[in-house]
Amino acid sequence: MDRIEIEETRRQGGDPPDVVSTDSAPHGTAGAVTHVNEIVLVGRLSGVPEWKSLPGGGQVAVWRLIVEHRDARSPQDAIDTIRCVTYDPSVQEGVRDWRHGDVIEVRGSLRHRFWRGPNGPRGLYEVEAVIVLRRQGAGSGSAAPA
Structure with missing residues (x-):
């Protein structure tokens, strides 16, 4: 089939x-x-990317994509908001000009991060991007290069 x-x-x-x-x-x-860990997402940027300093130097870019479901059974199931990050400076260059509402394509891997917080172990899932592309600027009808 x-x-x-x-x-x-x-x-x-x-x-x-x-x-x-x-x-x-x-x-x-x-x-x-x-084993394969490959993710491809296309969605709208929920806000401008954030930049966080790393303890060892360098930065990480963090953003969230809103990805709509084609066949949602209810309005609550109609979207996912997915956290994405990149540690790669060359990928970060493509992220710097993104604006809220841009349509973004992200290719990377799903990661599960763990750390110890004040209330015990914590964790989150995120997509670590290795390729990014702005497919459409906010409010425009055509693709825009990232």
Whole structure:
């Protein structure tokens, strides 16, 4: 069953199959399973990026993307707000001119960060961006380079 058939099954109210693909291992040798952590997001910037200093020097850029769901079952389920970061100075250069409402594409990996807070262990999920692109400026109808 291919991707189109799976989407059609979902639209008709049926459950998708347990097996999505019967291809051989996509990123490894036959019979081996290679773990993959690749994220692609396209959404609206919820505010201007923030810059935080790191203890060892350097900076981290932090922003949030609002990503809409195509087939939300309720208004509460219609969006996700996803925290994104980059530690890479060359990627940070592309982030500096972003404005609230810009449509942004982010490619990277999902990370789960842990630390000890005053009330015990804490953690959060975020996307660590390695490629960013401003696809559309706020209020414009065309793509704008980042």
